[in-house]
Amino acid sequence: xxxxxxxxxxxxxxxxxxxxxxxxxxxxxxxxxxxxxxxxxxxxxxxxxxxxxxxxxxxxxxxxxxxxxxxxxxxxxxxxxxxxxxxxxxxxxxxxxxxxxxxxxxxxxxxxxxxxxxxxxxxxxxxxxxxxxxxxxxxxxxxxxxxxxxxxxxxxxxxxxxxxxxxxxxxxxxxxxxxxxxxxxxxxxxxxxxxxxxxxxxxxxxxxxxxxxxxxxxxxxxxxxxxxxxxxxxxxxxxxxxxxxxxxxxxxxxxxxxxxxxxxxxxxxxxxxxxxxxx
Amino acid sequence: xxxxxxxxxxxxxxxxxxxxxxxxxxxxxxxxxxxxxxxxxxxxxxxxxxxxxxxxxxxxxxxxxxxxxxxxxxxxxxxxxxxxxxxxxxxxxxxxxxxxxxxxxxxxxxxxxxxxxxxxxxxxxxxxxxxxxxxxxxxxxxxxxxxxxxxxxxxxxxxxxxxxxxxxxxxxxxxxxxxxxxxxxxxxxxxxxxxxxxxxxxxxxxxxxxxxxxxxxxxxxxxxxxxxxxxxxxxxxxxxxxxxxxxxxxxxxxxxxxxxxxxxxxxxxxxxxxxxxxxxxxxxxxxxxxxxxxxxxxxxxxxxxxxxxxxxxxxxxxxxxxxxxxxxxxxxx
Amino acid sequence: xxxxxxxxxxxxxxxxxxxxxxxxxxxxxxxxxxxxxxxxxxxxxxxxxxxxxxxxxxxxxxxxxxxxxxxxxxxxxxxxxxxxxxxxxxxxxxxxxxxxxxxxxxxxxxxxxxxxxxxxxxxxxxxxxxxxxxxxxxxxxxxxxxxxxxxxxxxxxxxxxxxxxxxxxxxxxxxxxxxxxxxxxxxxxxxxxxxxxxxxxxxxxxxxxxxxxxxxxxxxxxxxxxxxxxxxxxxxxxxxxxxxxxxxxxxxxxxxxxxxxxxxxxxxxxxxxxxxxxxxxxxxxxxxxx
Numbered sequence: 030x031x032x033x034x035x036x037x038x039x040x041x042x043x044x045x046x047x048x049x050x051x052x053x054x055x056x057x058x059x060x061x062x063x064x065x066x067x068x069x070x071x072x073x074x075x076x077x078x079x080x081x082x083x084x085x086x087x088x089x090x091x092x093x094x095x096x097x098x099x100x101x102x103x104x105x106x107x108x109x110x111x112x113x114x115x116x117x118x119x120x121x122x123x124x125x126x127x128x129x130x131x132x133x134x135x136x137x138x139x140x141x142x143x144x145x146x147x148x149x150x151x152x153x154x155x156x157x158x159x160x161x162x163x164x165x166x167x168x169x170x171x172x173x174x175x176x177x178x179x180x181x182x183x184x185x186x187x188x189x190x191x192x193x194x195x196x197x198x199x200x201x202x203x204x205x206x207x208x209x210x211x212x213x214x215x216x217x218x219x220x221x222x223x224x225x226x227x228x229x230x231x232x233x234x235x236x237x238x239x240x241x242x243x244x245x246x247x248x249x250x251x252x253x254x255x256x257x258x259x260x261x262x263x264x265x266x267x268x269x270x271x272x273x274x275x276x277x278x279x280x281x282x283x284x285x286x287x288x289x290x291x292x293x294x295x296x297x298x299x300x301x302x303x304x305x306x307x308x
Numbered sequence: 309x310x311x312x313x314x315x316x317x318x319x320x321x322x323x324x325x326x327x328x329x330x331x332x333x334x335x336x337x338x339x340x341x342x343x344x345x346x347x348x349x350x351x352x353x354x355x356x357x358x359x360x361x362x363x364x365x366x367x368x369x370x371x372x373x374x375x376x377x378x379x380x381x382x383x384x385x386x387x388x389x390x391x392x393x394x395x396x397x398x399x400x401x402x403x404x405x406x407x408x409x410x411x412x413x414x415x416x417x418x419x420x421x422x423x424x425x426x427x428x429x430x431x432x433x434x435x436x437x438x439x440x441x442x443x444x445x446x447x448x449x450x451x452x453x454x455x456x457x458x459x460x461x462x463x464x465x466x467x468x469x470x471x472x473x474x475x476x477x478x479x480x481x482x483x484x485x486x487x488x489x490x491x492x493x494x495x496x497x498x499x500x501x502x503x504x505x506x507x508x509x510x511x512x513x514x515x516x517x518x519x520x521x522x523x524x525x526x527x528x529x530x531x532x533x534x535x536x537x538x539x540x541x542x543x544x545x546x547x548x549x550x551x552x553x554x555x556x557x558x559x560x561x562x563x564x565x566x567x568x569x570x571x572x573x574x575x576x577x578x579x580x581x582x583x584x585x586x587x588x589x590x591x592x593x594x595x596x597x598x599x600x601x602x603x604x605x606x607x608x609x610x611x612x613x614x615x616x617x618x619x620x621x622x623x624x625x626x627x628x629x630x631x632x633x634x635x636x637x638x639x640x641x
Numbered sequence: 642x643x644x645x646x647x648x649x650x651x652x653x654x655x656x657x658x659x660x661x662x663x664x665x666x667x668x669x670x671x672x673x674x675x676x677x678x679x680x681x682x683x684x685x686x687x688x689x690x691x692x693x694x695x696x697x698x699x700x701x702x703x704x705x706x707x708x709x710x711x712x713x714x715x716x717x718x719x720x721x722x723x724x725x726x727x728x729x730x731x732x733x734x735x736x737x738x739x740x741x742x743x744x745x746x747x748x749x750x751x752x753x754x755x756x757x758x759x760x761x762x763x764x765x766x767x768x769x770x771x772x773x774x775x776x777x778x779x780x781x782x783x784x785x786x787x788x789x790x791x792x793x794x795x796x797x798x799x800x801x802x803x804x805x806x807x808x809x810x811x812x813x814x815x816x817x818x819x820x821x822x823x824x825x826x827x828x829x830x831x832x833x834x835x836x837x838x839x840x841x842x843x844x845x846x847x848x849x850x851x852x853x854x855x856x857x858x859x860x861x862x863x864x865x866x867x868x869x870x871x872x873x874x875x876x877x878x879x880x881x882x883x884x885x886x887x888x889x890x891x892x893x894x895x896x897x898x899x900x901x902x903x904x905x906x907x908x909x910x911x912x913x914x915x916x917x918x919x920x921x922x923x924x925x926x927x928x929x930x931x
Contacts, residue, residue, distance in 0.1 A: 038738075046739040052731065053748035056808065060751050062775070063763050075773040078782065121661065124654030132651035140659065142922060147666050149918040152866050153890040154911035157903050158672035160895070181665040188658060204360050205393035209407035209454065210381040213650050219406070223397040242756040244869035249895065259869065262758040266873040273767060280759040291754035292747050299817045306855045307814050307821075362644045379646050 060284070067091070067277035074273035090278035100261070100279065107257035107283075109172050110247070111240040114179035115233055118187040121180070123229070126191035127217060131200055141192065144185040145304075152182075152245045163250055172255045178246045183236050189304045190235070194228025195221070231297030234290060241287045258283040309371055310462040310494030311336045312357060317366035319352055319518075326352050327518040329366065334462075334496065334511075339488050342498045343505040343541070344515035351466055353515065354498045358464055359383050370461060381410075386455035387464040390471065392447045394439035394454075400426075401435040404453045411458070425453045445476045452487070462494035469504065481507060502542050506530070514538050536637035539564045545594055547631070550602040560632035560640060567594060567608040569629035574615075577622025581605065583615050597621060670911070676904035683898035696905035700893075706906075708881045709889040710913075716800055716885055717864045721857055723804040728811025728856065729849070735812070736819045746813075753809040757869040764802045765791060765874045795875045795883035802870055807863075811856045818852035819845070858921050865914060886910050 066074050068086045094100050129137050159178070160169075168174030198221065206220045222229070244259040251260055262283055265276050291298070299307055312334040319327040327349050334340050342350040355361045357368060359380035368376045375383050386407070395403050401422055408418045426432045429449040439447055448468060455463055465484070469477045485508050488495055499505055505512050506526045514521040514529065514537070522534040526542075533539035539547050547564045555563040571577065572595070581599035593613040597605050607623060615621065632640040680692040700706055735745060752760065768775050769790035777787035790798040822845065830840050868887050871877055877884035877892060884892070890910055894903025 042738050042740070045734065045737040046741065049734050049737075049739050049745045050741065052734065053745040056805070057748035057751050059760070059763055059768065059805070060755060062767060063759075066767065077773075077778050079775065079778055121658050125658035128651035128655040132647050134648070134651075140655070144658075144662060146918055146922060147662050149862055149865075149914055149921070150666060150670070151887060151907075151910045151914045153868075153887045154907035154914070155669035155673055156891065157676060157894045157900050157907060158669040161672075161900075162669070181661060184658060184662060199391060199393065201389045201391050201393040202395060204358075204380075205387065205389055205454075206395075206406070207360065207380040208358060208385065208387040209458070210410035211406075212381065213647075215410060220395055224395070226397075238754060242754070244757045245866060248758075248869060248872065249891075259756050259758050262756065262762060263869065263873050265762055266758075273773070276762060276766065280763060284755050284759055287756070288751060288754045291750065295746065295750050295813065298750075298753075299814050302810070302859060303814060303852075303855045307818050307852050359644065379644070 060288070063277045063280050065277075066274055067281045069274050069277075071272065071274045074277070090274045091282070094275055094279045094282070100282065103256055103258050103261040104282070106172060106251075106255055107241055107259075110175045110179060110255075110257050111237045113172070113176040114183065114240050115187075115236040117176065117180045118184050118236060119191070119229065119233055122184060122187040122191050122232075123217075123222075125188050126195050127221065129188070129192050130195035130198075131203060141189065144188055148182075148185045156249060159246075160249065168250075170251050170253060170255045175247060175251055175255060175257070178250065179240045179243055182243065182246065183239055186239070186301075186304075187232055187236055190232040190301045191225070191228065193300070193304060194225055194232070197228075198224050231294055231301060234294040235298060235301045238287055238291055238294070309336060310460075311369075311371050312462060312494065312496070313367075313369040313372075314357070315367045315369070317353075317356060317368060318364050319349075319356060319361065320364045325518065327356075330518075330520055332513065332520065332523070334494060337492045337494055339485075339495045339497065339508060339510045340513060341505040341509035341511070342496065342513050342515055343502055344500065344521075345541075346500050348515045349518040350498045350500075350515045352518075354387075354464055354466055354496060357496065358385055358387050384458075384461045385464055386458050386460035386462075387466065388448075388451045388455050388468045390467040392439070392451040392468075392471075394447055394450055396439055399436050399438060400431060400442070400450050400453075403439065403450055404457055407454060407458045421457050422453075425457045428456075429453050444472050445480060448472065448480055449483075452484075456487070456491065460493070462496060465495065465497040467499055468497075469499070470501075484508065503544060506542070512542075514541060516541075532639065533564075533631065534639050536562060536564075536633050539631055539633070539639075545606050545608075548602075548605050550605075552601075554602045555632075558630065558632055561635045562633040562637070564631035564633065565605070565625050566629070567606040569626045570605065570607045571624040571626060572607055572609050573622045573624065574620075575622065577624040579605075579623040581621055581623060583617060583619045583621055586613070586615065586617070595621075597623060599623060673904045673907045673911075676900050677908050679901045679904075681900040681904075683900055692901055696901045697909070700902055700905045700909060705881045705884060705889055706886075706909075709884045709886045712796055712881075712883060713865070713885040713887070715796055716803065716867065717861060719797075719800040720804045720807060720864055721860060723800070724807045724811040724860065725853060725856060727804075727808050728815045729853075731808070731812040732815035732819050735816050746816075750809045750813055752806050753813075755806065757806065757867075758873050760806055761799075761802055761870040761873045764805070765798075769798055791875055792879060795879065799867075799870055799874060799883055802874070803864065803867055807860055810860065814852055814856050815849060818849055822848050854924055858924060861917065861921060865917070886913070 065081070067090055068088065069084050070087060070089070073080060073084045129141060163169040163174055168177070202224070203216055203220060206216045211219065242259065247257050247259045248263060251257065262279060265272065265279065314330055314332040316329050316331060317327065318325065318329045330353065342353060344350045352361065356363050359375070359378060363376060366376075367374055370383060370385070395406065398406065404422045404425055405418050408421060422435070423432070426435055429452060431446065431449055431453060434442060434446060439450060442450065451468070469480050472480060481504060497508060509526055511523065512526055512529055513523050516537050522529060522538045529538055529542045533542060536549065540549060543566055545567055547566050549562055549564050551562050555561060579599045579602060581597040584596040584598055584604070586596070587594045589611070591611050593609050593611055595607045595609060595613070595615060597607055599605050605623060609615075634640050677696050678692055678694070679689050680695070681689045731749065735742065735749070739745070766774070771777050771787045771789035771792075776790070780787045826844060827840060830844055835843065866887055867885065868891065871883060871885065871888045875883045877888045887910065890903055890906035893899050893906055
């Protein structure tokens with residue numbers, strides 16, 4: 030009897046495995062296909078029937094994309110904008126989250142909700158003035174301008190994430206530090222920050238991903254010089270002639286770093302993006 | 309050094325007066341225990357002394373200096389928290405050294421003091437471990453170590469033993485008492501456990517609903533509880549409190565009799581009753597006796613009592629051991 | 642539960658964030674409001690004049706507005722339906738014992754990290770293109786006429802692309818929620834004689850409700866501002882067939898340089914988003930432990 034039970038479980042497990050792998054493969058397929066196409070020649074990329082693995086692998090597309098379109102500069106722009114806006118945001122958000130988590134008052138909840146509500150304001154509602162402000166202050170198509178805007182766009186999420194992480198640190202430990210003679214600065218530097226390192230790290234990781242993929246402000250406020258990868262890739266939308274393989278190569282390079290970061294942060298992703306409501 | 313004076317200290321959270329007004333004098337070197345039921349304000353009182361909360365009114369003096377507005381760091385007190393509040397990311401060594409580092413002490417001096425404290429607390433072998441790798445009792449010792457290295461004016465303990473199991477609790481109780489004997493520093497200890505209060509304190513402060521019900525030595529409180537609350541709170545098992553005509557016969561609204569102050573007989577006595585549940589502790593037996601008139605009475609008897617459920621017994625209160633309370637619950641002379 | 646010192650410090654430490662966000666919210670919005678009452682075209686600088694409500698009249702009576710409103714609703718609701726249903730099914734599947742669950746998780750989560758412009762371009766060109774797309778190849782191989790997704794059903798195509806991006810998010814959250822379900826609860830229910838179906842209906846579903854709400858709330862925030870996917874695929878077309886409110890305002894202000902009209906549209910979008918937001922914040926408030 031127990032033997033039979035084990036057998037049915039194994040059969041069931043095999044079915045589930047087959048089904049799950051198929052579904053997973055299908056969902057992942059566009060990413061895989063992009064990756065494979067990036068190693069084909071333009072001719073093979075549109076050949077019918079398409080070849081899956083058995084084609085002449087070439088890295089020519091990567092070389093062409095790198096030479097012709099100044100890809101490294103856009104990549105660098107993406108790095109500066111995503112990392113810069115995240116670090117700036119975290120710097121502003123850590124003290125704010127400390128206040129909200131450890132000195133809660135009657136208005137704490139309202140402040141948190143208000144911050145979140147700024148996320149709900151449609152960006153398009155302030156597109157015109159932002160465009161004009163940027164144009165008149167010379168921030169249009171600059172990295173610092175985009176860093177500033179993305180800091181503000183993601184600040185509510187950063188505050189919220191840090192807040193949920195900080196709230197898990199027992200207030201008694203900070204009080205112990207106070208009793209031990211630590212001032213506010215020492216309390217944050219020696220006790221809170223080291224204890225919150227995992228939380229701060231996943232906040233940073235997640236917001237780099239969000240900022241890297243942000244595609245409203247980057248598309249509207251940067252045309253050429255400061256354009257990050259989102260805008261660079263968008264320039265492929267009206268191409269001439271054969272371009273699938275090059276599009277794939279550029280896309281692969283644009284998404285690969287963030288895909289890898291993302292795979293590392295998938296646990297924290299849930300918690301972070303649901304503001305601690307799902308853990 | 310370590311004299312703490314509270315004058316008209318009060319604390320409100322919004323509309324709620326957690327502590328209406330308290331006056332208290334704690335002498336240098338005293339071991340004072342704040343005891344009371346949970347939510348009575350005893351922990352708040354400790355946090356007010358620590359400076360972790362602001363007073364709403366009144367003055368706190370430490371060694372004659374007004375400390376009411378001082379931040380915790382400037383009061384020269386050390387605290388051991390209920391959860392120990394050790395810094396999980398620091399080794400035991402760095403935990404104990406932290407207050408000294410904050411005080412800007414010379415590293416060699418810090419190392420010397422930490423070693424000394426570790427030796428006293430049997431932590432020498434554990435200095436390089438993290439708090440997460442220690443047992444509950446060891447964590448407790450680290451918390452104490454962190455407190456003693458600073459040589460504070462007074463130690464504050466906030467229910468420090470409530471996270472330990474029963475056997476360990478007894479051990480730590482002794483260790484803290486011994487520490488007090490050795491250091492002779494003022495200690496203020498908060499607990500809801502009256503056994504801890506009775507066994508450790510020089511002076512017990514019974515707190516109820518933000519008010520001090522009585523202050524005195526353990527035996528004072530045991531022998532002469534000032535009111536019904538203290539009478540019911542101090543002593544285990546609880547004092548029998550009897551109302552109605554039985555109390556009226558002695559000129560009181562309520563009369564109190566401790567289980568150990570009632571004589572038990574199988575032949576004759578003041579009250580006749582029937583044995584209900586009995587609790588055998590080995591050294592003692594506590595009988596719950598249903599008595600006509602006074603009701604259920606708890607009686608202590610010897611460990612070898614052969615009485616069983618349903619047996620008929622006679623009870624006689626010992627003269628002069630009776631406590632009498634008036635309509636306000638105050639003890640009558 | 643704190644002292645005056647710490648409260649003062651707290652106020653000081655939170656003020657940079659609050660002030661910045663306040664300015665970010667109020668300054669551009671006030672400007673938008675002001676522009677919305679002007680006749681203001683970037684091609685004719687210096688010709689600004691007071692226009693009263695004419696921008697609003699123009700925007701609200703434009704048939705494109707109603708199309709955009711409808712399209713926005715279809716897109717948001719469509720993506721929500723696909724991702725929530727798909728997410729529940731996938732989460733239930735992935736929660737079963739299997740080999741290589743970690744790898745399947747990695748495969749499933751991948752689309753979420755793909756930047757919107759990349760996923761839109763890859764889908765339109767390499768899959769949905771009627772000549773060289775993979776779907777066209779497949780149709781031809783089966784002897785069918787290739788379907789021109791973006792020309793014949795542009796909104797549906799965009800909905801599918803966006804749904805592909807957000808399906809991982811819903812799946813991952815619901816899977817996490819499922820895994821946090823106390824197995825003792827399930828065992829207790831089994832002991833009480835509940836079959837697999839009643840266990841699902843009476844225990845799993847109630848347990849998931851909160852997470853489903855959270856998925857809906859957070860996705861809505863992001864879906865209302867879907868932009869890049871439209872820009873690089875259809876440009877809102879053909880005609881206005883795939884123009885959402887966000888995209889309509891963009892066209893008006895950035896392509897037609899009609900600042901006044903775009904601003905009026907922006908204010909309308911803000912008002913509508915606020916209606917949704919108030920409704921959502923109520924739900925969020927109940928589901929987040931602030």
